[in-house]
Amino acid sequence: MSKRKKSNTGRQSRSxxxxxxxxxxxxxxxxxxxxxxxxxxxxxEEPKATYLDVLRxxxxxxxxxxxxxxxxxxxxxxxxxxxxxxxxxxxxxxxLTDEERARLTEWRDLSERVLVLPGFEFTATFGFHILGxxxxxxxxxxxxxxxxxxxxxxxxxxxxxxxxxxxxxxxxAYRVIHEAGGLAIAAHAxxxxxxxxxxxxxxxxxxxxxxxxxxxxxxxxxxxxxxxxSTARFFNGSKSEYPRRMHCIQxxxxxRLTSDPKNPRRLGVGERATEFLxxxxxxxxxxxxxxxxxxxxxxxxxxxxxxxxxxxAAREEGSSLIQSFHESASQRGGRLTTIINDLCAFANTSGxxxxxxxxxxxxxxxxxxxxxxxxxQIEHAVDERITPPLEPTFDLVETEGVKVxxxxxxxxxxxxxxxxxxxxxxxxxxxxxxxxxxxxxxLV
Numbered sequence: 070m071s072k073r074k075k076s077n078t079g080r081q082s083r084s085x086x087x088x089x090x091x092x093x094x095x096x097x098x099x100x101x102x103x104x105x106x107x108x109x110x111x112x113x114e115e116p117k118a119t120y121l122d123v124l125r126x127x128x129x130x131x132x133x134x135x136x137x138x139x140x141x142x143x144x145x146x147x148x149x150x151x152x153x154x155x156x157x158x159x160x161x162x163x164x165l166t167d168e169e170r171a172r173l174t175e176w177r178d179l180s181e182r183v184l185v186l187p188g189f190e191f192t193a194t195f196g197f198h199i200l201g202x203x204x205x206x207x208x209x210x211x212x213x214x215x216x217x218x219x220x221x222x223x224x225x226x227x228x229x230x231x232x233x234x235x236x237x238x239x240x241x242a243y244r245v246i247h248e249a250g251g252l253a254i255a256a257h258a259x260x261x262x263x264x265x266x267x268x269x270x271x272x273x274x275x276x277x278x279x280x281x282x283x284x285x286x287x288x289x290x291x292x293x294x295x296x297x298x299s300t301a302r303f304f305n306g307s308k309s310e311y312p313r314r315m316h317c318i319q320x321x322x323x324x325r326l327t328s329d330p331k332n333p334r335r336l337g338v339g340e341r342a343t344e345f346l347x348x349x350x351x352x353x354x355x356x357x358x359x360x361x362x363x364x365x366x367x368x369x370x371x372x373x374x375x376x377x378x379x380x381x382a383a384r385e386e387g388s389s390l391i392q393s394f395h396e397s398a399s400q401r402g403g404r405l406t407t408i409i410n411d412l413c414a415f416a417n418t419s420g421x422x423x424x425x426x427x428x429x430x431x432x433x434x435x436x437x438x439x440x441x442x443x444x445x446q447i448e449h450a451v452d453e454r455i456t457p458p459l460e461p462t463f464d465l466v467e468t469e470g471v472k473v474x475x476x477x478x479x480x481x482x483x484x485x486x487x488x489x490x491x492x493x494x495x496x497x498x499x500x501x502x503x504x505x506x507x508x509x510x511x512l513v
Contacts, residue, residue, distance in 0.1 A: 099350050100370050101134035102127070102342040103202060104190070104256060104289060104320030109137075109145025110229040114325040114335065120149045121172065123338060124179045126326045130339030133350045136186040136202045136320075138256075141221050142229040143212040146187040150209065152176070184350050187212055190256055191219055191246075192231055194238045197264050197279070198256035200289065200320075201246040204352040215249045239264060243284035252356060255280070257322060258288040259300040277310055286359045287316040294319065294341070294369040294377075306419050307390035307498075314391070314419070316359050318343040318367055342370035344377075362420070362479055365464075380427060380434065380468035380475075387429050388499035391421035394429040398443045398474075406488075407501075408476075409450050414494035414501040416459055416481035417512055421496065426473040436471025443474055456490060457483040485512035 106113055107123050127135045139145040156173040159165045165173065188202035189212070203212060213226060219242055220235045237245070246253040255264045264279040265288070280288065290300040306314030320343070321336040329335035346366040347354040358366045368377045383392055393411045397404055408423055415421035425447070426437035437443055444463050451459055461478040485504070487493045493504040493512075504512070 096346050098344045099133040099347050100342050100344050102321050102339045103136040104138050104322045105135050106324045107145035109139040126338040128179050128182050132339045134184045136188045138188045138190045138200050139229050140190050140231045141233045144227045147209050193242045196262050197239050198262040199242050200254040200256050202252040218245050239279050243282050247284040252286045254287045254289050256289050259290045281313045287318050289320050290317050302386050344368050344370045378468050380473050390496050394424045396428045396435045398425050410494050411501050412478050413486045413488050414496040415478045416486045417484050418496040420480040423476040434471050440465050440472050440474050454488050
């Protein structure tokens, strides 16, 4: 199923309340649930639900993008395509009944509103679950070929079972999915059957490999919307054993249309979704985000009256290897210099974010009343005092009714960077320190 690209509304400026950075095109937040099961999975919990019901529910939940990820099969996406093709053929032959015409009209309307990505949830060796998600135009035969390449037995291709007896390991699964043009996402990584392996008797090196592999695009986690955000915090690039910061997203893993009233953990379609800041609702746009270092372009989806507050989440985590907080950028007391030192240290270490207008301690944020002036002041200081040239990005983010300036800098390509031509700084946990000789040599 393909979908007409939605028109975007509103250009995201460099100083955006959403924290969006202006790009070549217009961007907006799109809501996506990239982990949805259908009756194609044999453990689907609502036997009377239809495939049309799944898409209808996605639209009712204001989802822009979904991925159909049945267990070790593409039977669900195949059934959807076959029904639409059959109804279209009947229409061409002028043989549609009124009921069939209504269904075809609804399929077409919903397909315009919701982009449906084909995929599967693969069970690797030792029971780890991995999502493979592909472009909407991917032929069914190609998807089945990928599953066969992952050693799913031919006689189990259409069953939709979590158990197939496949002998393919996690790293091979990432590679096969990636080479086939798909997104490889570790499903519910911090939970049962997740590669983060809580309470699993494997060594640390295996966990590192399974969560840092270059063919892995993202971790799907179940605690992204919790205040402690422990999984995203663990994989934020601040640990030497896990230097690659991972995109962490969330999905419903829905095996039903709506949540189970007897077990709230059994979610329905779109009840745990992710918002992506995209140029358009497309597979390629999602890939571009998840394979970038723009971590501010994903966030947990929340009701309109309770939007996600990225600043509050950052304050909850506190100062770390990749973030620092400053209530002001005044030259008095050396606060501007401290910000410049932090930016230099982040560029020399792992990259990071500096928040100006808010402290890390609890209590209402102070905010900035002259944000543009503060930004101009910092930009000038960066240009004048940091060498080689450094190009941080600035955006204005709203939290608790006040404006905070967020400055982001990537790990530099021209390290080492220095302040005032001779002061080299590095980040050590939550502090910025002057680099010693050996640290400077290591940066070269």
